[in-house]
Amino acid sequence: MKEYQTEQRKTLLRFFQENQEHKFSIDDIIRGLPPEAPISRSAIYRNLNKMVRDDLLKKTIESTGRKSLYQYAPFKTCCDRLHLRCEKCGKIMHLENESAESDLTALLAKNGFVLDEHATVLVGVCKECK
Structure with a gap:
């Protein structure tokens, strides 16, 4: 059975x-x-919870532990990549250098550590904010 998409959900998804x-x-x-x-x-809370369950949004907790944060990240389009976050503008990007990822994975494996790439964010400053 196809689920009805409310105008509210469409507006949130578009945002x-x-x-x-x-x-x-x-x-x-x-x-x-x-x-x-x-x-x-x-209605926002209700729709966000549904969108998280439907794997359209990823929910994380702010570093202070006081706020939930939501980001569009449907699993069909968000690959298993390390994420980079600019601490100035908040932009989130995928690390698009397979060689760097392989080097990091090898370094961590050598130390017996495995990353959860869906939950891994490296924080720094993007080239636009430098």
Whole structure:
């Protein structure tokens, strides 16, 4: 049975698809949504939880442990890559250098350590923010 897509869910999905490189808190989402498409806070929570269960969004916890952050990351398009996050602008990118990934994997394996690439984020500054 096909599930009905509400206008609220379509609006949220469009917001995340247009901002794939960033993670958002609930407050960020509310501020970022178009004013002509108001969505209640409870509807946002309900839709985000459903989108996480459907593997459309990835939910993480902010470094302070106080906020949940959401990012568009459907498993069909998000590959098993290490992620890079700019601490200035918040942009998230995939490490696109297979040689560097292989070197890092070999170094960690030599030390008996295996990375969970879905949960691994290296923090630094992107070339635009340097």
